[in-house]
Amino acid sequence: MTGEGDTVLAVEQLSVTFRAGAKPVRAVDGVDLTVRRGEVVALLGESGSGKSVTLRSILRLHDERRTTVEGRITVAGVDVMALSGRRLANFRGQTAAMIFQEPMLALDPVYTVGRQITEAIRRHEAVSQSQARERALELFRRVRIPSPESRLDNYPHEMSGGMRQRAMIALALSAKPVLLLADEPTTALDATVQVQILLLLRELQRELGLSVIFVTHDIGVAVEIADRVAVMYAGRIVEIAPVRPLIRTPQHPYTIGLLSTRANGGRLIGRRLQAIPGSPPDLATLPPGCAFAPRCTRVIEACGERKPEPIAAGNGHLVRCVHARSQVATA
Numbered sequence: 001m002t003g004e005g006d007t008v009l010a011v012e013q014l015s016v017t018f019r020a021g022a023k024p025v026r027a028v029d030g031v032d033l034t035v036r037r038g039e040v041v042a043l044l045g046e047s048g049s050g051k052s053v054t055l056r057s058i059l060r061l062h063d064e065r066r067t068t069v070e071g072r073i074t075v076a077g078v079d080v081m082a083l084s085g086r087r088l089a090n091f092r093g094q095t096a097a098m099i100f101q102e103p104m105l106a107l108d109p110v111y112t113v114g115r116q117i118t119e120a121i122r123r124h125e126a127v128s129q130s131q132a133r134e135r136a137l138e139l140f141r142r143v144r145i146p147s148p149e150s151r152l153d154n155y156p157h158e159m160s161g162g163m164r165q166r167a168m169i170a171l172a173l174s175a176k177p178v179l180l181l182a183d184e185p186t187t188a189l190d191a192t193v194q195v196q197i198l199l200l201l202r203e204l205q206r207e208l209g210l211s212v213i214f215v216t217h218d219i220g221v222a223v224e225i226a227d228r229v230a231v232m233y234a235g236r237i238v239e240i241a242p243v244r245p246l247i248r249t250p251q252h253p254y255t256i257g258l259l260s261t262r263a264n265g266g267r268l269i270g271r272r273l274q275a276i277p278g279s280p281p282d283l284a285t286l287p288p289g290c291a292f293a294p295r296c297t298r299v300i301e302a303c304g305e306r307k308p309e310p311i312a313a314g315n316g317h318l319v320r321c322v323h324a325r326s327q328v329a330t331a
Helices: 051-058 085-094 113-124 129-142 161-173 191-208 219-225 243-248 253-260 324-330
Strands: 007-018 025-036 040-044 067-075 096-099 179-183 211-216 228-233 236-242 311-314 317-319
Touching: 007 051, 007 211, 025 051, 025 211, 025 236, 040 051, 040 219, 051 067, 051 096, 051 179, 051 211, 085 096, 085 113, 096 161, 113 129, 113 161, 129 161, 161 191, 191 211, 191 219, 211 219, 219 228, 219 243, 228 243, 228 253, 236 243, 236 253
Parallel strands: 040 211, 040 228, 096 179, 179 211
Antiparallel strands: 007 025, 007 067, 228 236, 236 317, 311 317
């Protein structure tokens, strides 16, 4: 049984509000999330649900002049909200690192990929240039970049999309973090390359014992990569559970809707996929009750009165829905 000492990430009542426009936008609203040692948790939801904002908050990447971040974030016993200056810079990379969605934008185009990785290694460790290059070469081999010796001297534009993403993974692993944050790292890749990167990430995670948060909008990807899935909608986690219970007995209407939009084998040949009606809400003008209510086929009067509290459905399964209480009672 996993205890508190195995918790690598603890997020408590995280709220993130952007103040750039005419109205403040609360992109994340009271998120609680834990990730255990060696565990992969997928953050699943449509664009604008708050997944990437949550991820970037863990590394404190938001512009603090235009952003208000409330709550508590602890990574490997470190109070992230209390960090500043060099301690915050050391935390980024050494304790937690990120794989970005588009490596062409994340990697510096004017330096070779090898130089960027060796600089990251030397930033966090007292090693020579030659030692850092050897480590970078070892990382390239580990992420299975072909001809790694010559590829170290490539610029980002000289690599394919799949190789750039592998190089991005190598860069993220360069300072030996305990927590890896993956922000939709396969979205911009071809389907076959997507599968290769997912398999590589899962293999590296198990080999290195990493804790991982994997952001995705694809429930199929979440099932393949994750141990637990947290479904986000309008800045809140509306359901969280281990993968198997979530797929077999989804409780929240939004989760059920996401599952119904995906083709499963050949069972839907000749039939239309179901779609979730409506569009994601405007985060600047959310309703007082459940944010999913305007799109929900099971909406009742109570849905519009107040935000639903999380209800335990057993075995680590939590759901925010007024119908969940009756479902749990009859289970």
